[in-house]
Amino acid sequence: MQAIILAAGMGRRLGELTQNNTKCMISVNKVTLIDRMLTQLSRLDLSRVVIVVGYKGAELKSFIGMRYDRQLKIEYVENPIYDKTNNIYSLALAKEQLQEDDTLLIESDLIVEDSLFDLILNDEHPNIALVAKYQTWMDGTMVCINDDLNIVNFVPKKAFKYDDTDHYYKTVNIYKFSKSFSRNKYVPFLEAYSKALGNNEYYEQVLRVITFLDNTDLKALPIGERKWYEIDDIQDLDIAETIFASKEQMMERYNKRYGGHWRFPKLLDYCYLVNPYFPTKRMKDEIRANFDTLLTQYPSGMYVNSLLAAKYVNVRQDYIVVGNGAAELIKSLMENTKGNVGVVYPTFEEYPNRSCDGENKIVAYIPEAEDFSYCADDLKSFFADKNLSMLLLINPDNPSGNFIPKADVIQLAEWCKEKHIRLVVDESFVDFSDDFRNNSLYDNDILDNNHNLIVVKSISKSYGVPGLRLGFLASADTDLIQRMKKDVAIWNINSFAEFYMQIFGKYTMDYDAACRKFISERCRFRERLEKVPFIRVLPSQANYFLIEITEKYTSTQLTQILLEKYDILVKDGKSKKSLQNRNFIRIAIRDSKDNDKLVDALMEL
Structure with a gap:
């Protein structure tokens, strides 16, 4: 068995990173692609490695040098017209070598976990393409396979149809060809194809032609959950560095993204907090049906959108302002607040982080109870002699899940009014509380009676639409x-956010049903979690649990293990003030299928 690596391309989409070296010399977490690949190949029983070079070929050969001479026999093939041809020509230049042995054909811009090479070499079939189930980040050649894992079609970019993606697999660009297949099928068709259509094509096009024949013997080998990535641009590089980060660095790399986790389709995200049961398919279908119009038309301004928001929560239009997510409104509110702000810790850090004078104006209250529970009277008692201009209440609280009943919050608002304190109540999670229909402060009478009261609501959370930023x-x-x-x-x-507000009224019954379903799942999930022997689950009226790790792991160790081993992302409590020296994690509550995966992982640990 030999390996042929195609490394002649210019990598233009990587910009400055490939000005002075070829694409496979790019570093991912301080290791170049070519070094990682050659190290992996050196562990295999290979007769030789043939590298087809072109752009910056001399630099690549110099970089490799003789460092692998003890493990690998490396030969080079030159593509002098790399800037005028595509990889079909690079492979054609190595066609003699291709026919001399069974071959692993590999593209040089890949980063893959070691097990992929064992997977393909240990498979009994002589002619194989490694494939991965289609995900939205994938680009390039797709294949369709039948129940016997035969590749029945190669789908080039021009033939790609989004309606068919459920049936597509992406080629990982690692192939195994037998010497017989290369001699009798691939190379003859390669020569004919190049003669007819030129050299500015891709070698997969030859495989596409071959699959039209009967008995091609080319099998697909799905890689399952194994990790791989193809690096074509700087965003690919960033994602690859996240996927292949060390367990110590992986959490940091995910956290600094502040979302965008849809780029990691295998990831189970237990950090970001949304309703798993809303919006419904029917509502999404209505938005989808209006996609073209919404994409190509301007949204309305604040007058119309505040009218829609007022209808959404049933308050007066002049009482409400709409934000690009609650974060925009929090920024505006806090940066224009003067004086001391009372905050219950641990908390949602966006509020204190946006205070214009920083920590000097924060008056912190930390509940003494083991489960961080507190009531309105606790707040009154603690802040009674404090000079506050604003008191912040997250209700239910984040991350503890503590909840103060509506009647008590109204009494707190009246107490604040007497003391000339502005009370800010963030009720982004209130619809997850048990009596959610009667717990909101979005009520004209309540607001009229308490001009010092400000009620904030993130639509991302309980309504399950964080991508709308509302x-x-x-x-x-x-x-x-x-x-x-x-x-x-x-x-x-x-x-899209405006249209969502416009149609929401038709789906209020569906929303209520989703919230009731969620509350039921929260109860079931907690019962399962309480069977895990090394954790303590705090009670919660929100869509998350604050969990104490009582033995076996630190919170940091557990978050790292869950991410590295299970692709499960949870919140390490050490990122929260007042929890730095404690051993807590916070986990979202997802649907029952996902929640069982998390419990199973914890039980396995």
């Missing part, structure tokens, strides 16, 4: 509302 802030202090409306951009939300 949030509300309401208050009977209309001067504040008007200032904030002027503070945000004229078009601060997009047409």
Whole structure:
């Protein structure tokens, strides 16, 4: 068995990174692609490695040098017209070598886990293409396979159809060809194809022609959950460095992205907090049916969108301002707040982080209870002698899940009014509480009676639409509302978010059903979690649990293991102030299927 590596391309899409070296000399986490690949190949029983070079070929040969001479016999093939041809020509230049032995054909811009080479070499079939089930990040050649894992069609970019993606597999660009297959099928067709259509093509096109014949013997070998990535541009490089990071660095790399985890389809995200049961398929279908119009039309300004938001939560239009997510409104509110702010820790850090004077104006209250529980009277007692301009209440609280009943919050608002304190209540998670239909403060009478009360709601959380970036802030202090409306951009939300608000009323019964279903799943999930012997689950009225690790692991160790071994991302409590010296994680509550995966992983550990 030999290996042929195609490394002649220019890698233009990587910009500055390939100005002075070829693509396979790019480093992923401080190891070049070519070094990683040659190290992997050196562990195999190979007769030789043939590298087809072109762009910056001399630099690549010099870089490799003689470092692998003891493990590998390396030969080179030159493609002098790499800038005028595609990889079909590079492979044609190595056609003699291709016919001399069974071959692993590999593209040089890949990063793969070691097990992929064992997988393909240990398979009994002589002619194999490694394939991965289609995911949205994948580009290039796709294949269709039958029940016997025969490749029945290669699908080039021009023939790609999004309606057919359920049936597509992406070629990983690692192939195993027998000497017989190369001699009797691939090379003859390669020569004929190049003669007829030229050299500015891809070698997979030859395989596509071959698959039209009967008895091609070319099998697909799905790689399952094994890790791999193809690096064509700087975003690919960033994602690859995240997927293949060390367990110590992996969590940091995911966290600094602040979302965008849809680029990692195998990841189970237990950090970001959304309703797993809403929106419904029917609602998504309605948005999808209007996609073209929404994509190509401007959204409305604040006048229309505040009208839609007022209808959404049933308050007066002049009481509400719409934000590009609650984060935009929090920024506007906190950066224009003067004086001391009372905060319950641990908390959602966005509020104190946005205070214009930083930590000097934060008055921190840390509950003494083991489960971080507290009530309205606790807040009154602690802040009674503090000089506050604002008191912040996250209700249910994040990350503890503590919940203060509505009647008690109203009493707290009245207490704050007497002390000339502005009470900010973030009720982004209130619809996950047991009596959710009666717990919201979005009520004209409540707001009228408490002009010092500000109610914030992130629509991302309980409504399950974080991609829309939509949030509300309401208050009977209309001067504040008007200032904030002027503070945000004229078009601060997009047409999709606007349309979502417009149609939501038709789906309120579905939303109520989703919330009830969620509450039932939270109860079931907690019962399963409580059987895990090394954790303590705190009670919660939100869509997450704060969990203490009581033995066996630190919170950091557990988050690293879950991510590295199970592709499960949970929140390490050490990132929260007042939890740095404690052993807590926070986990979202997802649907029953995902939740069982997490419990199974914990039980296995």
